[in-house]
Amino acid sequence: MKRVLLSLLIISSYILTANAQADSTQVADAKPTEQEVSVVAEEQQAVEAFDNGKFSEAAEIYEKLISEHNAKSEVSADLYYNLGNAYFRDGEIAKAILNYERALLLNPGDKDIRHNIKFANTRIEDKIENSGSFFLTKWINSFQETMSSNAWAWFAVVSFVLLIVCTFVFFFSKTVLAKQITFYAGIVLVVLVILGNVFAFRQRSDILNRDSAIIMTPSAIVRSSPNTNGKEVFTLHAGTKIKITKEDRDWSEIETAAGNVGWIENKRIEKI
Numbered sequence: 001m002k003r004v005l006l007s008l009l010i011i012s013s014y015i016l017t018a019n020a021q022a023d024s025t026q027v028a029d030a031k032p033t034e035q036e037v038s039v040v041a042e043e044q045q046a047v048e049a050f051d052n053g054k055f056s057e058a059a060e061i062y063e064k065l066i067s068e069h070n071a072k073s074e075v076s077a078d079l080y081y082n083l084g085n086a087y088f089r090d091g092e093i094a095k096a097i098l099n100y101e102r103a104l105l106l107n108p109g110d111k112d113i114r115h116n117i118k119f120a121n122t123r124i125e126d127k128i129e130n131s132g133s134f135f136l137t138k139w140i141n142s143f144q145e146t147m148s149s150n151a152w153a154w155f156a157v158v159s160f161v162l163l164i165v166c167t168f169v170f171f172f173s174k175t176v177l178a179k180q181i182t183f184y185a186g187i188v189l190v191v192l193v194i195l196g197n198v199f200a201f202r203q204r205s206d207i208l209n210r211d212s213a214i215i216m217t218p219s220a221i222v223r224s225s226p227n228t229n230g231k232e233v234f235t236l237h238a239g240t241k242i243k244i245t246k247e248d249r250d251w252s253e254i255e256t257a258a259g260n261v262g263w264i265e266n267k268r269i270e271k272i
Helices: 002-029 034-051 055-071 077-089 093-106 111-123 135-144 149-172 176-209
Strands: 212-215 219-223 232-237 241-248 251-255 261-265 269-271
Touching (some): 034 055, 034 077, 055 077, 077 093, 077 111, 093 111, 093 176, 093 212, 135 176, 149 176, 241 261, 241 269
Antiparallel strands (some): 212 241, 212 269, 219 232, 219 261
C-alpha cells in the first residue's frame, strides 16, 4: 500500500512538473505572429477611438475582435467588458448590459464588471428585485462566483495533490502528531477537492447552456402562451435580464428575477 501511494505521489509530481516546464517553454519561445500583431493593433485602435469619444467606432472594432476570437473558439472577458463600456458610453444600455453579463460569465470574480452591471441597471426602466431564496444557497453561489471555472479546476487539482502529500505523510510518518494533523487535513482537502470540481462544473455548465438573456427591444410583451394570440401578462423593457426556462419555435418561456413567468418572442431577446 505504501509503495502504491509513493508511486502515485511521484507520478503526480512528475506530471505537474512536466506541464509547468512545457508551459514555460512555450512562453519563452513564443513569438507574435502577424495575426497576433494585427489583433494588438486593432485593440489599440479601439482604445484610441474610445479615448477620443468615438464610442460607436470602438464598439464596432471590439465586435470584430470578439467575432474573430469566437471563430477560433477563444473567449475574452476583457473584450466583452470593453465592448460593454463602449456601448454604455454610446447610450446603448441594453447592449452594454448584455456584454457586461457575458464578461461576468467568463470572469465572475471581477469586481469592476459587477460594479458596471449594477450601475448600468440604474439606467433601465424595469427595477425588478430578486425573489427571496434560502440564505445558504445565496452564500454558496456568492462563494462560487469568486473565481472562474478554470480557477476552480486548478484549485481542485492543487487540493488533490496536497491530499496525496497528506496521505503519504500519514502512512509513512512515525509520530502520532503528524498522523493526526495529516488525517484531519486530508478530510478538509477531500471536501475542497469536491467543492472545486462541483463549482468548476457548474460554472462551465452556465457558459455552455446560456439560459439567461437580455431584453434588447425598447419594450417586449410577455404573453401567457407562445403565440401572438396569448394573453398579455406583463411588459418588460430594454436591458432587463431574464432566465429562459423553455423554448418553443420562435418563442421562449422566461422567468424574471421576481419569479414572474411568461412567453416572449425570441427576436426581442439575446442570450448572454
